[in-house]
Amino acid sequence: PKHAVYLADSDLANPDPELLEQAGLAEAPEGNAHQSEFTSDNAYIIGADEDFNPTGVDGETDDADAFTANPGDSTPEIPIGDTVTGLTRYVGRACPGDPTVPPANGATIAVVSRGLCTFTEKIAAIEAATGYVAAIVVNREGADGCGVFGMTVQGGIPALSVPRSVGFDLFDRLGFDPAECLAGSAELIPGVALDATGDEVSLRSFFDGWGYVHLFDNNNGKLQELDTFAIPEAMDPAMAEGFGDLSVHEVALSPTRNDLAYFSYYSGGLRVLKIVN
Numbered sequence: 001p002k003h004a005v006y007l008a009d010s011d012l013a014n015p016d017p018e019l020l021e022q023a024g025l026a027e028a029p030e031g032n033a034h035q036s037e038f039t040s041d042n043a044y045i046i047g048a049d050e051d052f053n054p055t056g057v058d059g060e061t062d063d064a065d066a067f068t069a070n071p072g073d074s075t076p077e078i079p080i081g082d083t084v085t086g087l088t089r090y091v092g093r094a095c096p097g098d099p100t101v102p103p104a105n106g107a108t109i110a111v112v113s114r115g116l117c118t119f120t121e122k123i124a125a126i127e128a129a130t131g132y133v134a135a136i137v138v139n140r141e142g143a144d145g146c147g148v149f150g151m152t153v154q155g156g157i158p159a160l161s162v163p164r165s166v167g168f169d170l171f172d173r174l175g176f177d178p179a180e181c182l183a184g185s186a187e188l189i190p191g192v193a194l195d196a197t198g199d200e201v202s203l204r205s206f207f208d209g210w211g212y213v214h215l216f217d218n219n220n221g222k223l224q225e226l227d228t229f230a231i232p233e234a235m236d237p238a239m240a241e242g243f244g245d246l247s248v249h250e251v252a253l254s255p256t257r258n259d260l261a262y263f264s265y266y267s268g269g270l271r272v273l274k275i276v277n
Contacts, residue, residue: 010047010216010223018228019209022235027208030056031148034211035250038218041258044226044275045218048251048263051211053150054240055080057160058206061199065169069136069160069203072153075123078205080237084109084134084158088170088198093117093187094125102195104131111170111198114140114149114161115187123155134158134203138167141184160203171198210234211247213263215275231268243267 012029019025034050055077057069071077078084086108091101094110095117101110110132112122119137126135134157139145146164153159168176171192192198212230216223233239234246244267254260263271 008218008220008223010214010225013225016208018212018230018235019207022230022232023207023209023237025207025237027056027206030208032211037251037253037261039253039258039261039275040255042218043258045216045223046251046253046261047214047216048248049211049214050249051209051247052245054207054210054234054246056206056208058204059160059162059166060202060204061170062201063169063172063199065199067162067166067169068148069162069166070148070150071205072119072123072151072155072159072161075153075155075159076157077241078134078158078203080205080207080240083202083204085200085202086133087200088136089132090171090189090192090194090196090198091126091129092194094122096121096125099194101125101129103129107131107197108133109201109203110135111138111167112136113138113167113187113189114145119151119153119159120155123153123157123159127156132157134160136167136170136201137161138170138189139164140187141181143182146178146181158203169199170201171196207237207240210245213248213251213273229273231265231271233268 015026016029032049032051036047059067088109088111089107091110091112094112110126151161165176167189215227249264252262259275261273
């Protein structure tokens with residue numbers, strides 16, 4: 001489609017409605033989406049928001065600058081409700097063949113640049129340096145970089161990803177330009193030397209639930225969200241760990257009825273919902 005035309009888009013309600021209704025927790029929406037389908041009469045759109053991580057992390061620097069970090073998928077999480085506070089130290093790219101990751105020397109949070117090697121290799125190099133209790137991975141420049149991203153990563157310490165602008169802020173670097181970032185190819189943070197000490201940061205872990213379902217009225221412009229649905233397990237902080245992935249995966253709408261939707265979950269099984277009223 002060379003000449004795509006804008007028709008409509010949706011916003012996520014703030015605070016997250018299912019989290020507030022079922023768990024009594026007021027948190028901003030995480031921003032996930034995955035797949036959607038139209039009912040057979042095109043009256044409604046049902047979206048399935050796939051989300052493999054039921055926790056989020058808020059950060060704040062000693063300059064009172066706030067940011068959000070995404071936890072890695074297979075590294076230890078900061079326990080829900082706990083806060084990790086520590087001084088940051090820049091360890092470069094931390095890939096095989098790069099300069100050795102400097103020791104913590106009083107800092108407890110390593111800041112590492114995305115690029116060249118796997119996230120797991122970076123975290124292993126940071127752990128080998130000893131003294132670090134967490135790692136923050138800063139995005140690189142380029143069309144696939146700069147902003148928010150997720151990580152498939154393994155390791156023994158919490159690993160969190162942040163946009164490139166946050167990396168600049170952690171070391172009080174001015175002049176971050178989003179357009180230059182998207183057009184560039186740099187990985188390291190400019191003007192920040194290996195072993196440089198950055199801000200002290202506090203990282204707060206909170207529960208934000210697994211992915212769930214949205215029902216939209218199909219109209220042009222801003223879509224009206226009519227309802228949401230989440231299985232109870234997906235909004236239960238006690239089931240954030242050890243019960244499998246409780247996120248919805250995809251939705252399939254009935255080809256013969258306008259009111260039936262079939263949902264495949266991961267550890268939540270198969271669900272069938274009916275649109276009423």
